[in-house]
Amino acid sequence: MSTPKTSTPSALEKGTREITMAQAIREALAEEMRRDTRVFIIGEDVAEAGTPFKVLSGLVEEFGKERVIDAPISEAGFTGIAIGAAMTGMRPVVDIMFGDFITLAMDQIANQAAKVHYMSGGKLKVPLVIRTTLGATRRSAAQHSQSLHAWVSHIPGLKVVLPSTPYDAKGLLKTAIRDDNPVVFFEDKMMYQVKGEVPEEEYTIPFGVADVKREGKDITIVATSSMVQVALAAADLLAEEGISAEVVDPRTIVPLDKQTILASVKKTGRALVVDEGYQRFGVTAEIAAIIAEEAFYDLDAPVKRIGAMDVPVPFSPVLEDLTVPTPEKVAQVARELCGRR
Amino acid sequence: MSQMILPSQVEQAPELAEVSHDEWLRMYELMVKIRAFEEQVNELYLSGKMPGLAHLYIGQEAIAVGVCQALRPDDYITSTHRGHGHCLAKGASVDRMFAELLGKAPGYCHGKGGSMHIADPDSGNLGANAIVGGSTGIATGAALSAKMRGTDQVAVCFFGEGALGQGILYEVMNMASLWKLPVIYVCENNQYTEYTPYREVLAGDILARPRAFGIHAEEVDGQDVRAVYVASRRAVARARGGEGPSFLLCTTYRYLGHHVGDIDRSYYRSKEEEQRWRSERDPLKILAGWLMRQKIADAQILEEINQRVREEIAAGVQFALEAPYPDPNEVDQHVYA
Structure with a gap:
């Protein structure tokens, strides 16, 4: 039996630097948005505000308000809109500020996004990423602290990503954006300022590899x-x-x-x-x-x-x-x- | 009712003169085809040949046909659980529709969708949806996508008045208006929210709801395909011209039950009411009468159309009955792309 190898980047191989989880996520989004004009961001306070966690700061300056779209407080509505856009040639990244709020978009996630490909006999695709958060101990009480990733993991048709380091977050988010399926990407809101080694060079991390x-x-x-x-x-x-x-x-x-x-x-x-x-x-x-x-x-x-x-x-x-x-x-x-x- | 285009106004609408005689006859044929398709579906159910249930569109044919006549093949629609008419009007063929309803391999979704989920991207149909109001986001998103991609495609969202009870409709109408999206919300008020008269569950003025978002909204006689077509043409022109969304409230009537098994309807409506709509407000009769008065068709031409449709339906259902079921290996295909 072979010993599983860790994939943490070696600083010896290529140039790396220490960046935070938030920076790693922002880099992944920026790189993918530069690479593919179909990629856009939609959610609450994503543009000038850069989200309350400041994860998206700076993106609207580079990509404009047409691709970093501030939506009303309508999780079901903008998730549904992103699904329709994904079905017709775009690659949206939805921002749902707190994981607790995916409950508001649950019909769109579980009954629409997850099932469109199967129900249509494989003819329609939903290349969609939903970024959201998990994690308690922020003193935010019962409706801003839950970790609800099990809910979406129960539904066939969705992929579910749980990065734990800046390196993993960046590589997995790039893979999520390139995936032709709906992917729910959970970020630990307590880890946004945690630092880790991330290569200067572009890389992706495949799904399904522990x-x-x-x-x-x-x-x-x-x-x-x-x-x-x-x-x-x-x-x-x-x-x-x-x-x-x-x-x-x-x-x-x-x-x-x-x-x-x-x-x-x-x-x-x-x-x-x-x-x-x-x-x-x-x-x-x-x-x-x-x-x-x-x-x-x-x-x-x-x-x-x-x-x-x-x-x-x-x-x-x-x-x-x-x-x-x-x-x-x-x-x-x-x-x-x-x-x- | 004050906003409804009156029959006399419809007949003077300049858009009508731009429709060729052949196109009128094609619209008539499509309406006859939808009705014959649905009657055949009912028979398949009653004779035990169709698994599950279906929600029939009989009585509402003028809406799907009038709206889709105003669209291009590359425009999008989303549909509902009562969606066969929309799918056919946008360009689906009866044989593969029947095959899907019977759960057969050549069906539009390989038999995985069934009556409530027919999708046909080749004809711009992004799918019927069994969640009431469930496709309002998808249609609005298709419109956002068209705008972002710089095409002049339009998206039509068909839904029944029951969807007026769903919050997501108001969320997406707000965004469609804010962002001037090329989407047309077509609300088919067939008078009954499943088994309940709609007025028992709907307060206030329906048109005031889209208007509150600044969306152009009007009531349309859903039994008159000419009125539906004229209103749709204008809504499509607004959408393509960058003027944003429209809302068409099409007043209509569901001749049969909520679904094929809803046969005793006496606890929620009378036979007299059903008969009155059938005899006085039938969309096929209204169009046929006008076609004959305009000398676009005579009785013989209409009968030829009826006969052609009967043959197409018979061949289509035969195709579906003889078609193979999906291979068992298909069960876990297409869970992921």
Whole structure:
């Protein structure tokens, strides 16, 4: 069995520089908009405001208001408009400011965008990207803090991307824009200012290829998006106790790179899945089920999972912090799986 | 009602004189074809040969035909669950339509869409939609796309008065007006929102709604294809000329039930009412009478058309009944492009 290789860029190979997640996303959009005049952005406060997170700052200056379109607060409406534009030769990138607001566009996402290609017998296509956010602990309470990527992952016809580093975000967003399918791209709003190495040169990252963010031999921690940093911090804690944790980041959950996850689990014999969506019926359940179904006889312990607590996200920091997985919690569960206390 | 073009005004509309006799006869044939198609669909249902249900367009034929007559082949339409008439009027053929309704391989969507999802990009049909109001965004987006690509294509969004209850319609009308998009909203008020008289679920003045967004809006006699055509021509000219969206409220009547299985309708409307529309306001009779008065056609010409349609329908349904079902391998094809 081959050890999965990490795809984090090596500064030795080509020129890289440190940029933030927000800069990486902006670069991907700008490069694709220069490359392809069919690409345009539509959403709330995307032009001069550059979104409340300032992810899009500067784009309207380069591409103009015809291609960076400020829409009214009408998520269903502008998502539907983007779908129609995508079906007729454009490649829209929709900005839905908070992931919680995809609920307002859910008919357009789940009943329209996801199904047009299939229902038309393959004759129509919807090359659409919906960029939105996930992640709690911003003290934004129950309607601005959810991680709802499991909702769209349930619907055949959609692809779902969960980048965890600036490098992944840039390469995956470029792939999303070039994809002929509707892609929902979730960005952790708490990570926009996190920095990472990103090559000067152009690159893309294919969908369905997981990245081993840290190699280890005692336990596999499958972690997504915001939880990759948490898992890596947990792995540091575990290392101090002599437990070697491997951290696997699927990067896209639809399509899902089962092979890399299963290869890692077969190597370590233990698996813990961590994701910031609600635990109940969530991404952790799906990945844990796949491991249980396909690697059961390689497991030395039951598969465990940690998601967000099944409560509306509370406002008070004291309460909110209890609802999301922490490095300590992840390390604790991993320790138990490894037979330590 | 004050904005409706009166029959006398329609007859004087200069646009009518620009339609050739052949085109009038083609429109008549298309209306007859839609009715015959729908009658055949009803028979397929009643004889147990069609899976599922269908929502018939009988009584509303003048709207699809009058609107599409004003469009070019490269213009777009979106349709509804009651969409067979729109698809045929935009250029779909009856044999592949029947095949789709029977879930057969040569159907427009390989049998994967069925009655409520017929799409035919070759004729500009971006698809029928089984979510009420679900295609209002798509049509408006097609108009945005046409504008961004610098074409002068127009998009028509067909929907019933039931879609007036959906919020997305108002969201996209707002954007269409703001951005002067070449889209025409064609609201077919067939008097019944499924099984409920529309006035029980709709408040106020319908035309005031698009007008609140600054959209040109008018009421049209949906039983008179001439009126629909004239209003559509003007709306299309506005759209192509960069003057933005229009809203046509076409007053019409659904002769049959909400769907083919809605046979006892006595709890929501009377047989007398249905009969009155059929005898006094039938779109085929209105056009046939005018064609004869104008000496564009005589009884023999109209009967030849009827006969030709009967043969086309018979051949089409035969084709569909004999066509193969999709290969089982098709089930997970086209989930992703």
